[in-house]
Amino acid sequence: QDHMPGSHWYHPHKHGSTAAHAGGGGVGMIIVRDPPGTLPKFLEGGEYDGEGPVPEVELVVLGLTVSKNVDAANGMVKCCKAYNDVSIDYTSLSNSMACRQGAVNHNPINESIWRTDRKNLLQALENDEFDVDQACDDTKVWNSNSDGGDYFLVNGEVAPTISIAADGWVRFRIVYANIDSQLYFSMPEGCEMELIAKDGIYLSDAPRRTSYAFLGSGNRADILVRCKNNPQFEGAPPKKTCAVDGGPEYKDCWAYEIKAWYYDFSGASTSDVCDNVGNLKAGQTAANISKTLYDAAENSANLENSNITIVRLGTILAIAEAGVSRCELPEFRVNRPCYLADLTNLTDEQLTEQAGYLPEGQRHLHFGSPFFPSINGHLYGGKGFDMHDEPDPAAIGSNEYLMEPNRTYSMPVGSLQEFEIKGVNFHAFHWHVNPFQLQVDYDEFGYPAGPEETSPEDRDWNQDTNADRPKAFERTKKQLDAGERPFENYFKKGDWGDVLQIPAKWCAPISSTSCNGNCTPQAYAQNASFRVRTNLDHFPSRQVVHCHILDHEDWGMMTLLDMQNYEDWKGNWSKDYEKYDGNTTNPGTAQGHNLLAYGGLDEQGNHTEKKLGKCYGPGPANVPNTGGWSHHPDWGKTNM
Numbered sequence: 001q002d003h004m005p006g007s008h009w010y011h012p013h014k015h016g017s018t019a020a021h022a023g024g025g026g027v028g029m030i031i032v033r034d035p036p037g038t039l040p041k042f043l044e045g046g047e048y049d050g051e052g053p054v055p056e057v058e059l060v061v062l063g064l065t066v067s068k069n070v071d072a073a074n075g076m077v078k079c080c081k082a083y084n085d086v087s088i089d090y091t092s093l094s095n096s097m098a099c100r101q102g103a104v105n106h107n108p109i110n111e112s113i114w115r116t117d118r119k120n121l122l123q124a125l126e127n128d129e130f131d132v133d134q135a136c137d138d139t140k141v142w143n144s145n146s147d148g149g150d151y152f153l154v155n156g157e158v159a160p161t162i163s164i165a166a167d168g169w170v171r172f173r174i175v176y177a178n179i180d181s182q183l184y185f186s187m188p189e190g191c192e193m194e195l196i197a198k199d200g201i202y203l204s205d206a207p208r209r210t211s212y213a214f215l216g217s218g219n220r221a222d223i224l225v226r227c228k229n230n231p232q233f234e235g236a237p238p239k240k241t242c243a244v245d246g247g248p249e250y251k252d253c254w255a256y257e258i259k260a261w262y263y264d265f266s267g268a269s270t271s272d273v274c275d276n277v278g279n280l281k282a283g284q285t286a287a288n289i290s291k292t293l294y295d296a297a298e299n300s301a302n303l304e305n306s307n308i309t310i311v312r313l314g315t316i317l318a319i320a321e322a323g324v325s326r327c328e329l330p331e332f333r334v335n336r337p338c339y340l341a342d343l344t345n346l347t348d349e350q351l352t353e354q355a356g357y358l359p360e361g362q363r364h365l366h367f368g369s370p371f372f373p374s375i376n377g378h379l380y381g382g383k384g385f386d387m388h389d390e391p392d393p394a395a396i397g398s399n400e401y402l403m404e405p406n407r408t409y410s411m412p413v414g415s416l417q418e419f420e421i422k423g424v425n426f427h428a429f430h431w432h433v434n435p436f437q438l439q440v441d442y443d444e445f446g447y448p449a450g451p452e453e454t455s456p457e458d459r460d461w462n463q464d465t466n467a468d469r470p471k472a473f474e475r476t477k478k479q480l481d482a483g484e485r486p487f488e489n490y491f492k493k494g495d496w497g498d499v500l501q502i503p504a505k506w507c508a509p510i511s512s513t514s515c516n517g518n519c520t521p522q523a524y525a526q527n528a529s530f531r532v533r534t535n536l537d538h539f540p541s542r543q544v545v546h547c548h549i550l551d552h553e554d555w556g557m558m559t560l561l562d563m564q565n566y567e568d569w570k571g572n573w574s575k576d577y578e579k580y581d582g583n584t585t586n587p588g589t590a591q592g593h594n595l596l597a598y599g600g601l602d603e604q605g606n607h608t609e610k611k612l613g614k615c616y617g618p619g620p621a622n623v624p625n626t627g628g629w630s631h632h633p634d635w636g637k638t639n640m
Contacts, residue, residue, distance in 0.1 A: 006200030019550035166229035216501025280472035367423030379556030414588015425525035
């Protein structure tokens with residue numbers, strides 16, 4: 001209802017095999033189109049015609065692990081057939097050489113799922129629905145000609161070529177469907193990018209000038225990209241002649257390679273990223289910062305036992321088109337549905353008055369250590385979820401984890417709530433149904449303020465600060481006078497999303513002696529806490545929260561949040577919250593729309609007195625005919 005237009009995705013979600021299904025390619029993109037007038041005209045989407053709107057490119061990025069040789073590939077095919085053999089028992093399968101990849105541990109959760117799979121498979125075979133052996137033989141990933149290791153598919157292809165008009169802006173809709181790693185996505189020298197949306201929700205102020213995109217597992221990003229016509233910088237790609245749509249027309253073109261990288265969480269940390277960026281002077285271009293970030297990663301990747309993997313996602317082919325000239329982007333804001341009303345200015349008093357309120361930090365979701373897939377210290381299906389952060393080792397692997405899971409927290413539909421999220425460098429926090437809004441900035445290059453005599457490891461690395469940010473992100477006076485926009489953080493207070501995973505705190509001090517030997521950029525990020533707020537709009541349900549590193553979710557890093565209609569919640573739960581506020585006033589309408597966000601109702605049923613800023617809804621009749629944006633002074637003088 002009144003859904004924000006944007007880029008989304010889908011994948012199978014059968015608990016226990018979610019990673020196998022999604023990681024095997026069972027993913028796709030969903031685009032909720034913008035109602036006419038939502039965006040500035042040049043952004044409304046369409047094919048490039050020299051005068052029309054910015055064209056769109058959809059990119060679904062999926063990482064795969066491929067067998068390194070033919071024998072290993074054949075082994076995977078054998079394992080596939082063995083797994084789908086209804087006559088083989090679980091213990092024999094787990095000990096089978098066909099499926100052995102290192103030590104195999106008997107797991108009661110996996111066995112339970114396996115038994116259900118076999119039952120369903122047997123039924124399918126009896127109905128002649130498919131041929132298992134043929135399906136395993138036809139699996140292209142296992143029979144790949146790749147040299148092996150981790151590699152990435154973009155729209156099902158390896159390193160495809162993406163053709164765009166040189167000097168013109170193009171909208172990239174990116175779904176990062178990888179199941180087990182973060183990704184730094186940067187533009188090569190000669191290209192630049194502007195962020196306009198994250199996780200299918202437009203930024204409050206767009207576009208945002210960034211030198212890269214950081215994509216956690218399951219994140220989406222909409223970015224505007226342009227690449228130079230006839231680049232002249234040192235090391236620029238040479239001019240080529242390209243056939244347009246296979247010929248017979250030929251045009252000048254330039255090939256820009258898209259490079260990305262990710263970090264192995266178990267690897268050793270280095271200071272290369274911080275050092276290289278910190279050595280840059282003020283006034284750097286976006287391309288120079290991106291190149292420095294990439295070079296820092298590539299230099300580290302060339303070291304023995306590196307924990308950095310370089311990814312080549314494809315090539316942008318910038319084609320010289322008649323009538324295309326460079327122009328700067330206008331700033332714009334879109335009107336948004338009221339379930340996305342800005343919560344950053346929500347006062348403590350307003351928040352306290354919400355039924356189901358808990359004091360700051362009391363309602364939290366703490367994701368466990370890198371190697372223990374727990375939320376608040378428990379596995380999915382645990383005996384009870386509570387506020388303890390440490391698991392009970394004696395209970396792990398016991399039958400209690402096969403039971404129906406209890407609820408972590410119960411809250412009334414129509415209320416505004418605040419959570420503390422922690423542990424999202426090694427893990428990726430994902431909430432089904434309800435998006436959430438960041439209440440703090442996160443600057444991976446920021447250095448916490450404090451007295452100069454304070455040692456780095458003794459400062460508060462969890463505070464919201466940009467102190468001592470590298471000068472590379474600053475603008476010179478000449479650039480500022482010319483109206484050049486500064487580079488901004490990728491993560492900013494007020495951003496909405498449904499997946500939160502953060503990069504390492506790159507400038508944190510690396511030490512093997514302090515912090516119990518755990519002073520690393522990754523450890524600082526893993527220990528950082530984030531306040532997020534959400535509007536529990538309209539939908540009573542038990543909603544899933546889990547780690548979007550999907551192996552972790554399959555292993556039990558998942559829980560449920562219980563959203564009930566106000567009257568049901570009041571009868572079942574309100575007494576549990578009396579010690580905090582004693583408030584039993586319905587914070588929403590009968591339809592579950594929050595009164596602060598949507599406003600009250602007049603006699604005609606229209607919403608009035610919105611307290612949290614301009615928004616629209618509910619109902620399609622309230623979708624605005626026009627968005628709000630400010631035009632660049634040169635708007636109309638050049639083709640976009």
